[in-house]
Amino acid sequence: MKGPEFPWWLVVLGATGLWAGYEVWADPVYSDVMAGLAKGIWVTVGVTVVAYAMACALGLGLAVAGLSRYRLLRQGARLWIEVIRGVPIMVLLLYVAFVLAPGLVWAWNGVTGLLGMTPISSRDFPLLARAVMALTLAYSAFLAEIFRAGLQSVDKGQVEAAMSLGLSGWQRFRLVVFPQAFRVILPPLGNDFVAMVKDSSLVSILGVADITQIGKVAAAGNFRYFETYNMVALLYLVMTISLSLALRRFERGMKVVGQGG
Numbered sequence: 001m002k003g004p005e006f007p008w009w010l011v012v013l014g015a016t017g018l019w020a021g022y023e024v025w026a027d028p029v030y031s032d033v034m035a036g037l038a039k040g041i042w043v044t045v046g047v048t049v050v051a052y053a054m055a056c057a058l059g060l061g062l063a064v065a066g067l068s069r070y071r072l073l074r075q076g077a078r079l080w081i082e083v084i085r086g087v088p089i090m091v092l093l094l095y096v097a098f099v100l101a102p103g104l105v106w107a108w109n110g111v112t113g114l115l116g117m118t119p120i121s122s123r124d125f126p127l128l129a130r131a132v133m134a135l136t137l138a139y140s141a142f143l144a145e146i147f148r149a150g151l152q153s154v155d156k157g158q159v160e161a162a163m164s165l166g167l168s169g170w171q172r173f174r175l176v177v178f179p180q181a182f183r184v185i186l187p188p189l190g191n192d193f194v195a196m197v198k199d200s201s202l203v204s205i206l207g208v209a210d211i212t213q214i215g216k217v218a219a220a221g222n223f224r225y226f227e228t229y230n231m232v233a234l235l236y237l238v239m240t241i242s243l244s245l246a247l248r249r250f251e252r253g254m255k256v257v258g259q260g261g
């Protein structure tokens with residue numbers, strides 16, 4: 001039987017990374033560019049982690065609602081999923097930032113005005129928070145479909161056996177359904193997390209100081225487009241490929257545990 005193919009692509013990327021590291025160390029232009037971009041790494045990571053965690057929670061809720069025995073919940077969840085999936089993420093970012101957020105501020109001021117509280121302005125709603133909200137809404141629809149498929153993959157006999165043991169609905173979900181569904185949904189969840197790392201670059205259109213925005217500002221100021229966007233692309237490659245390799249290793253570990261169990 002033929003063994004696994006040697007990952008030459010990883011060797012090429014590793015060599016490219018070593019070259020870039022040398023350039024950052026030896027070339028003052030690359031060093032200055034990297035120093036500026038480093039400030040945006042934590043913004044990119046923070047936006048991705050927070051938005052993805054919130055999207056997972058919302059997506060799981062939508063998946064459960066979509067499988068509910070109540071028609072209103074099923075139809076409401078389906079409406080949400082179809083509408084959000086049908087709008088490009090960039091358009092959703094702009095809509096949330098300049099339509100939904102001001103609408104929320106207006107609604108908040110309407111309620112607080114009745115209570116005699118001090119109103120707020122749209123400026124009090126940070127662009128970073130609007131960007132996180134938009135990514136959360138965008139990915140919740142895609143994650144909802146992943147969760148739904150995973151939950152439906154659990155054999156009904158498992159659920160019926162749990163019911164016969166007298167487990168409540170929450171206990172059946174927590175102890176029987178979700179642990180089995182998790183192994184099914186883990187690969188696509190990982191893929192969507194990696195995709196969100198890349199899509200987080202879209203928040204730069206709102207002026208959020210992530211890697212892409214800092215790169216754009218730096219390139220416009222120093223006219224070093226080649227060096228700047230080389231480093232921007234490399235930083236995203238390092239993050240996404242590292243995450244992909246880590247997720248593959250974790251998936252293999254999960255398979256080993258499952259086979260051992």
